[in-house]
């Protein structure tokens with residue numbers, strides 16, 4: 001049996017690290033608010049957290065960003081950083097092998113190895129957090145295209161709609177993320193009376209307050225979250241039409257809080273609008289079995305020396321991450 005590995009999940013709101021056994025069991029974990037727009041602080045935080053968990057263990061990182069096959073964080077709009085060579089920097093500081101993947105890719109790997117998608121070959125995953133992450137497994141292989149594919153949160157669901165942090169307009173992320181839930185609640189507050197549970201929050205409420213209030217049954221907040229669920233269904237309709245997965249897994253912190261409200265809404269929209277809806281069986285839509293830990297666990301299971309323990313049907317050796325999108329690099333090539 002291979003030894004444990006350290007998993008690191010770097011999201012827009014928090015960093016989660018954990019020591020993870022080969023079967024996906026988490027032995028110990030810690031969390032920290034993500035330092036924003038400061039790549040040195042980000043790397044320092046990860047080094048400190050990993051060192052505290054177990055020196056010498058291989059490290060797998062999942063990060064909310066476009067990641068190259070060489071482990072460079074190319075663009076992380078929800079982190080406010082770009083072009084940070086996370087793998088090189090962490091290997092130099094920690095003196096252990098490090099792998100870096102997109103956070104949703106890591107989360108899907110966790111669910112496929114030890115969660116809701118175990119034994120299923122065609123799976124689509126969405127993570128609802130600060131942003132919306134996505135990943136697709138097609139017959140056991142990640143669909144990454146030339147390297148940066150799977151950014152399902154940035155499919156456009158509303159042309160001319162809300163601005164997205166990625167620089168585009170009308171992305172699914174701008175309608176179904178935690179951030180979007182907060183934005184929509186403030187929009188609605190201009191025309192509807194705010195319930196005391198939100199009005200009385202010192203310094204103004206945020207999306208976590210709205211989610212909590214929705215989970216407690218506050219009608220204003222429930223409507224905001226339901227609407228986000230319907231947008232999720234609009235996005236899912238396109239995604240299921242495109243990929244026809246057997247299973248859709250929805251994870252992330254927002255799902256932990258209000259997945260029981262959003263997922264039924266999304267499923268209803270998707271199943272009614274899918275092409276040939278009456279003549280086919282739509283995919284099941286389920287919550288991530290590993291909850292918000294899926295990314296951290298999956299990242300650990302993708303850590304460098306894990307490959308030996310992974311069977312031949314689905315393996316990180318089949319993760320195609322050959323992003324070479326630097327214009328200078330490709331144009332300068334012979």
Ligand SMILES: [Zn+2]
Pocket residue numbers: 153154164165166167168169171173
């Ligand atoms: Zn976007």
